[in-house]
Structures are given as C-alpha cells and as structure tokens.
Amino acid sequence: xxxxxxxxxxxYGTGYSFKGSPCTKPxxxxxxxxxxxxxxxxxKVAERRAKVQAKAxxxxxARNAHYEVRKETERRAACFDTLVAACRAAQYEVATALxxxxxxxxxxNNLNAVLRQLETALSEARNKP
Ligand SMILES: [Zn+2]
Numbered sequence: 290x291x292x293x294x295x296x297x298x299x300x301y302g303t304g305y306s307f308k309g310s311p312c313t314k315p316x317x318x319x320x321x322x323x324x325x326x327x328x329x330x331x332x333k334v335a336e337r338r339a340k341v342q343a344k345a346x347x348x349x350x351a352r353n354a355h356y357e358v359r360k361e362t363e364r365r366a367a368c369f370d371t372l373v374a375a376c377r378a379a380q381y382e383v384a385t386a387l388x389x390x391x392x393x394x395x396x397x398n399n400l401n402a403v404l405r406q407l408e409t410a411l412s413e414a415r416n417k418p
Contacts, residue, residue, distance in 0.1 A: 294315070294316040294324050295311060295312065295313060295314070295315070295316065295324070295326075296311070296312035296313075296314050296315075296316060296324060296325050296326035296328075296329050297311075297312075297323045297324050297325065297329075298311075298312045298325065298326075298329040299311055299312070300312055312326055312328075312329060314326030314327065314328060314329070317330065318330050364416065365414065368410065368413050368414040371409075371410045371413065371414075372410045372411075372414055374410075375403070375406045375407045375409075375410040375411075376407070376410075378403050378406060379403045379404075379406075379407050382399055382400055382403045383400070383403075386400060
C-alpha cells in the first residue's frame with residue numbers, strides 16, 4: 290500500500306476540536322474506495338464492537354437473572370408472616386381437637402376455617418391460584 294495515503298477515520302476526544310482529528314496511521318486496506326489503517330479496518334471494528342456487545346448482553350442477562358431471584362425471594366418473604374400465622378392457628382386447632390373427646394360441629398367449623406386459611410396461605414406461597 291501507498292504509505293502517503295492516510296486512514297479516512299477521524300479521531301474524537303483527543304483534543305479540543307469538535308471536528309476531531311484525522312487518523313495518522315498508514316493505510317492497510319481499501320473498502321469501497323475509502324482507505325483504512327489496520328486499527329480502523331471496518332471488519333475488525335465490527336468484530337471488536339460485537340465482542341463488546343456480547344459482553345454487555347451477558348452482563349445484562351446476569352443482572353436480569355439476579356433481579357428475578359431477588360423478586361422471588363421478596364415474594365416469598367411477603368408470604369412468610371401469613372404462612373406462620375396460619376400454621377400456628379392450625380397447630381392450635383388441631384392440638385385442641387386431638388385432646389377433645391366431645392368433637393362438636395362448632396369445632397368442625399373451626400377446623401374448616403383453619404383449613405381454608407391454610408389453603409389460601411399455601412396457594413399464595415406456591416404462587417398458584
Ligand atoms: Zn485509522
């Protein structure tokens with residue numbers, strides 16, 4: 290290649306000019322009539338950009354996965370108090386019923402109410418209707 294030809298790419302952010310400054314590297318490749326140095330070869334630039342994009346995508350996926358885990362943990366934590374209350378009520382009712390020799394319909398209704406409370410808490414905890 291001709292050493293007098295220069296790369297057509299302008300470099301920004303190195304000086305005070307908003308127009309940038311021309312790349313001073315010698316030309317290595319010509320694409321569609323434009324000259325590029327080894328660094329600014331469009332194929333290599335695209336390759337580097339794809340690598341950076343893949344890395345960014347992987348980071349974003351990891352962030353999304355972390356967010357999902359945190360959301361699920363918070364959802365479970367929100368159900369905890371309801372579950373504990375339902376379990377304690379059930380424990381009390383069942384323990385009372387077990388030590389009672391006169392099992393009345395009122396006690397059966399209490400057990401049914403506790404059972405409904407347990408079912409609600411469990412369906413909420415399992416995230417299923
Ligand atoms: Zn260049």
